[in-house]
Amino acid sequence: MGGPEAGGQIERIRALAERVAASRGLDVFDVQFRREARGWTLRIVLDRPGAPVHAGRAGGAGDADGVTIDDCQFVSREVGTLLDVEDLIGRRYTLEVSSPGLDRPLRGPDDYRRFAGCLAKFVLAGPVDGQTHVEGRLQGMDGDEVLVAAGTGAVRRIPSGRIARARLEVEF
Secondary structure (H helix, E strand, O other), X not given: OOOOOHHHHHHHHHHHHHHHHHOOOOEEEEEEEEEEOOEEEEEEEEEOOOOOEEOOEEOOOOXXXXXXXXXXXXXXXXXXXXXXXXXXXXXXXXXXXXXXXXXXXXXXXXXXXXXXXXXXXXXXXXXXXXXXXXXXXXXXXXXXXXXXXXXXXXXXXXXXXXXXXXXXXXXX
C-alpha cells in the first residue's frame, strides 16, 4: 500500500485533524506523512490563529496565547484515536503533533502582516536589487510588496511573487 497521499488520504487526515484542532481554537498549519529511518511518521503542525507577537518575537509553544503542550497532547490523543477507528493509515506509524516553532515558515501576506516587527529571512526566486537573500525586520505589506527593514535601516520592497521561501529568525 502506498503512503496516505494516494487516493486523497492525506486530505482526509487533514480534514480530521482540522475538526479536532478547531475544537481547541487551533488551525492545522501543516500535515506531512513521510517514511523516515525509523518508519513512517505522521506530523501535524498546529497554529493558533492571530496568536500575538510579544516584544518582536512570535509566540512559541510555551506561550499562553500560542499553541500549548496541552493543545498538542489533546490533538495527538484525539486524532490518534480517530485515525485508528477510521483506519485511514493502514500501517504502523508514529504521530507527532507540534507548533510551527520560533523559526516558523512564513506563508504569504497574512503571515507577513501578522509577524510585522519580527526578524525574518527570505530566499528569493530571482534577484531583487541584485540580491537573492534578504534578512531584516518585517514591516508588513504595501500592496503586493513585502516591506523589510534591512540592517542599514533602509526599507527593502520585495515583490511577494519573488519570494521562494521565508521564515522567522529566532531572537533572544
